[in-house]
Amino acid sequence: MKAVVPFKTVNAKSRLSAVLTADERTKLARLMLDDITGVLREAGLKVVLLTTAPFKYDAEIVVSEKDLNSALNDFLSSASEPVMIIMADIPLITVKNVRDMLASPADVVISPGRGGGTNVQFIKEPQKYHVDYYGASFLDHMRIAGDSGLTAEVFDSFNASSDIDEAQDLVELHIHGKGRAAEYLRTFMALDVSKGRVKVMRD
Amino acid sequence: MKAVVPFKTVNAKSRLSAVLTADERTKLARLMLDDITGVLREAGLKVVLLTTAPFKYDAEIVVSEKDLNSALNDFLSSASEPVMIIMADIPLITVKNVRDMLASPADVVISPGRGGGTNVQFIKEPQKYHVDYYGASFLDHMRIAGDSGLTAEVFDSFNASSDIDEAQDLVELHIHGKGRAAEYLRTFMALDVSKGRVKVMRD
Numbered sequence A, B: 001m002k003a004v005v006p007f008k009t010v011n012a013k014s015r016l017s018a019v020l021t022a023d024e025r026t027k028l029a030r031l032m033l034d035d036i037t038g039v040l041r042e043a044g045l046k047v048v049l050l051t052t053a054p055f056k057y058d059a060e061i062v063v064s065e066k067d068l069n070s071a072l073n074d075f076l077s078s079a080s081e082p083v084m085i086i087m088a089d090i091p092l093i094t095v096k097n098v099r100d101m102l103a104s105p106a107d108v109v110i111s112p113g114r115g116g117g118t119n120v121q122f123i124k125e126p127q128k129y130h131v132d133y134y135g136a137s138f139l140d141h142m143r144i145a146g147d148s149g150l151t152a153e154v155f156d157s158f159n160a161s162s163d164i165d166e167a168q169d170l171v172e173l174h175i176h177g178k179g180r181a182a183e184y185l186r187t188f189m190a191l192d193v194s195k196g197r198v199k200v201m202r203d
Helices: A022-042 A068-077 A095-102 A137-147 A167-176 A180-188 B022-042 B068-077 B095-102 B137-147 B167-176 B180-188
Strands: A002-006 A046-051 A060-063 A083-086 A108-112 A118-123 A152-154 A189-192 A199-202 B002-006 B046-051 B060-063 B083-086 B108-112 B118-123 B152-154 B189-192 B199-202
Touching: A002 A022, A002 A068, A022 A046, A022 A083, A022 A095, A022 A180, A046 A068, A068 A083, A083 A095, A095 A108, A095 A118, A108 A137, A118 A137, A137 A152, A137 B167, A167 A180, A167 A189, A167 A199, A167 B137, A180 A189, B002 B022, B002 B068, B022 B046, B022 B083, B022 B095, B022 B180, B046 B068, B068 B083, B083 B095, B095 B108, B095 B118, B108 B137, B118 B137, B137 B152, B167 B180, B167 B189, B167 B199, B180 B189
Parallel strands: A002 A046, A002 A083, A046 A060, A108 A152, B002 B046, B002 B083, B046 B060, B108 B152
Antiparallel strands: A083 A118, A108 A118, A189 A199, B083 B118, B108 B118, B189 B199
């Protein structure tokens, strides 16, 4: 079975530019990808990277110049086996999380991200389904599953829900991360617990 | 077994005052409490409300003028059976979540909140443990468990991690909520998916 990981090869994680340099963002994005693809492989999945430009990486690379939804729906419509679609910025996800999603009896398993997003989907019959990311995509995906006559399970995971998008999200990675991305972040960022909400700050 | 729910009876959910009136905050806080105590009872727990002032509610009420940590640690030190400590602002939590925590073999089960917080703890031997909320309490609680020679399990749940503290958190309640608090919120707030990050706005 395949896991498709959309990956932005240029100007990755731009919303972290308030706290990280371009080099740091590139490195962090790459290490998060490594953490996630490592987890996927350990769970027995073949990794497919979906990129907008050629990229050197130890995985099958699918390059598409289309928007994310069109590129993913092209992939789904030509898939002959179950597909997992997983975002490249959820480095807390574990092998157990992935295995639990694979073990679900539902036709579609949807793991929500914060703010109405969708961070992971496991789709048993890709030809019967399509995706619609952006906006409140969680609600859209639940509706698409229903309209397609497919059963949907909401996968309840803090790990999978924690996408690292903004400065505040780095706190989750710093505190809960067990992989190389977290290790890297901790080399130059510390937790600031001095007042109110916990933040990250340069060491 | 008892579940202790700290509940602020005055000026509840003050960080929501940018988007909700005082009356709306009071009502939402009360409905979130109702949702959570309903879930706890269905999971077989006796509910204890820990308040700073007398409060009329269908539960055992413990009034303490001490700070949260001292009040909770007083409770733990005199407890003769396992105790769950659960925050009053996590209305997405389900009966299954609570039952899964109760079924853990660990001495302490810790369910993280966003930003380093601790939203639920299930403590098998309360006399051997103490709590330290505020700041990065998740790390503190993991350390306290270790220092006390207790095994700790991190409970991975998006539901339990979603505390409703700030305006942006209302999106989670609006999208994922199944209880009365969500129902109430939806009577006067709609989702705004017009641009970028999903928000809530008045109908």
